[in-house]
Amino acid sequence: MALKVALLGCGVVGSQVVRLMHEQADDLAARIGAPLELAGVAVRRLGRRRDADVDPALLTTDAEALVTRDDIDIVVEVIGGIEPARSLILAALNSGKSVVTANKALLAEDGATVHAAARAGNADLYFEAAVAGAIPLIRPLRESLAGDHVHRVLGIVNGTTNYILDQMDSSGASFSDALGEAQALGYAEADPTADVEGFDAAAKAAILAGIAFHSRVTAADVHREGITEITATDVASAKAMGYVIKLLAICARSDDGRSFGVRVHPAMIPRTHPLAGVREAYNAVFVEAQSAGQLMFYGAGAGGAPTASAVLGDIVAVARNVLAGARGPEESTYADLVVHPMGETVTRYHVSLDVADKPGVLARVADMFAKQDVSIQTVRQEGHGADAQLVLVTHRASDAALSATIEGLRELDIVRDVVSVMRVEGEDAS
Numbered sequence: 001m002a003l004k005v006a007l008l009g010c011g012v013v014g015s016q017v018v019r020l021m022h023e024q025a026d027d028l029a030a031r032i033g034a035p036l037e038l039a040g041v042a043v044r045r046l047g048r049r050r051d052a053d054v055d056p057a058l059l060t061t062d063a064e065a066l067v068t069r070d071d072i073d074i075v076v077e078v079i080g081g082i083e084p085a086r087s088l089i090l091a092a093l094n095s096g097k098s099v100v101t102a103n104k105a106l107l108a109e110d111g112a113t114v115h116a117a118a119r120a121g122n123a124d125l126y127f128e129a130a131v132a133g134a135i136p137l138i139r140p141l142r143e144s145l146a147g148d149h150v151h152r153v154l155g156i157v158n159g160t161t162n163y164i165l166d167q168m169d170s171s172g173a174s175f176s177d178a179l180g181e182a183q184a185l186g187y188a189e190a191d192p193t194a195d196v197e198g199f200d201a202a203a204k205a206a207i208l209a210g211i212a213f214h215s216r217v218t219a220a221d222v223h224r225e226g227i228t229e230i231t232a233t234d235v236a237s238a239k240a241m242g243y244v245i246k247l248l249a250i251c252a253r254s255d256d257g258r259s260f261g262v263r264v265h266p267a268m269i270p271r272t273h274p275l276a277g278v279r280e281a282y283n284a285v286f287v288e289a290q291s292a293g294q295l296m297f298y299g300a301g302a303g304g305a306p307t308a309s310a311v312l313g314d315i316v317a318v319a320r321n322v323l324a325g326a327r328g329p330e331e332s333t334y335a336d337l338v339v340h341p342m343g344e345t346v347t348r349y350h351v352s353l354d355v356a357d358k359p360g361v362l363a364r365v366a367d368m369f370a371k372q373d374v375s376i377q378t379v380r381q382e383g384h385g386a387d388a389q390l391v392l393v394t395h396r397a398s399d400a401a402l403s404a405t406i407e408g409l410r411e412l413d414i415v416r417d418v419v420s421v422m423r424v425e426g427e428d429a430s
């Protein structure tokens with residue numbers, strides 16, 4: 001007997017799910033042990049042209065009726081956003097139907113409610129596509145590394161911003177042109193603010209940190225900075241110094257293991273670093289674990305077909321569980337670690353200052369860093385007179401100490417402007 005699938009959403013991702021379910025129907029049936037049947041597709045606009053060959057008789061605007069239909073076995077949610085996605089997923093789980101979703105925004109905002117409903121409904125909740133598109137990352141973290149102790153998860157988890165920064169770096173494209181291309185290629189969220197302001201990456205970081213550290217993490221726990229303040233000049237000067245700017249997500253345990261930090265922000269990384277070679281909308285994530293050591297996951301981080309691949313993988317896993325009367329792994333939050341504040345995060349910084357071109361300027365600037373215990377690794381003066389700039393790279397220091405230093409620098413009469421402050425990750429370029 002066929003397993004019936006209700007698809008919620010038939011846009012960039014949903015239309016590719018439909019295509020793959022048709023094209024690979026025989027293989028999927030063989031792998032699962034029963035055929036899959038697409039039993040209904042909920043959309044917002046019935047008359048919209050679709051990138052998949054969907055039987056018009058399957059289309060409906062009544063998603064609620066579809067998810068609660070008695071004959072549905074698996075619900076696939078690829079609408080996105082909080083509502084109506086949350087209510088639809090809860091309705092499905094409450095009636096014992098397993099759910100596959102790509103919705104990182106919802107899981108990071110209210111994962112607790114959704115996971116609790118899965119538990120109560122004795123149903124599966126799978127979400128491989130919610131983080132890093134096609135890259136298998138959730139399952140390795142939840143299952144393959146369940147016997148290890150993860151220290152750090154670090155990487156590029158947003159395809160749109162990586163595409164924009166890569167285009168700005170490689171072809172000198174403008175921010176807005178590159179964003180337009182990313183949207184046309186189906187990488188961006190329905191509201192691209194989620195991408196460029198770092199909300200999407202922050203949601204993914206929350207999901208990754210929660211799994212890696214067996215704790216409950218929401219988007220609100222994540223320190224978030226986007227890429228909208230990055231200028232063509234920042235990109236070009238990073239390039240001239242042997243660096244590239246990337247939007248990074250970093251989830252790291254503290255040294256005593258009792259807390260962890262989760263942050264998303266642009267960072268300068270040396271061009272020799274493996275993440276520097278991650279181009280276009282690709283994503284890459286390093287996982288550092290006690291026994292496994294360093295693992296790297298790389299692949300297409302956005303786009304219809306790559307994301308649909310992850311969704312299909314989850315559908316197969318859930319379908320096998322349905323047939324076996326089994327369930328996949330539950331959410332694990334037993335460790336309940338504390339998220340430490342951003343001020344305690346320790347990293348290096350690159351600071352550019354517009355300064356007066358006078359004797360003693362360097363000593364006064366260095367003094368301000370020393371006052372906060374921030375030691376300077378390199379410093380150089382560029383330009384003269386009205387164009388004089390100091391470019392400094394610090395050794396590792398806390399975010400709180402660096403912020404206090406910058407505050408102090410702004411008050412010095414010899415500092416005309418703090419031009420840019422950027423975190424630096426990875427070893428030196430030289």
Ligand SMILES: NC(=O)C1=CN([C@@H]2O[C@H](COP(=O)(O)OP(=O)(O)OC[C@H]3O[C@@H](n4cnc5c(N)ncnc54)[C@H](OP(=O)(O)O)[C@@H]3O)[C@@H](O)[C@H]2O)C=CC1
Pocket residue numbers: 008009010011012013014042043044045046048061063077078079080081084102103104105129130133186187188189190301302303304307
């Ligand atoms: N695009 C990507 O690269 C990736 C996306 N994701 C996630 O996948 C999900 C879907 O993204 P994507 O396919 O790009 O989004 P789209 O905006 O392309 O598609 C959204 C779909 O949802 C439908 N929809 C919207 N509101 C409703 C509603 N109230 N009831 C029923 N259907 C509705 C739309 O209908 P209609 O077509 O009629 O407007 C559309 O078919 C999101 O959670 C996103 O974050 C995850 C990884 C990668």
Ligand SMILES: N[C@@H](CC=O)C(=O)O
Pocket residue numbers: 130131132133157158159160161187188189195200301302303
């Ligand atoms: N908008 C997201 C889509 C995938 O998650 C991105 O650009 O990464």
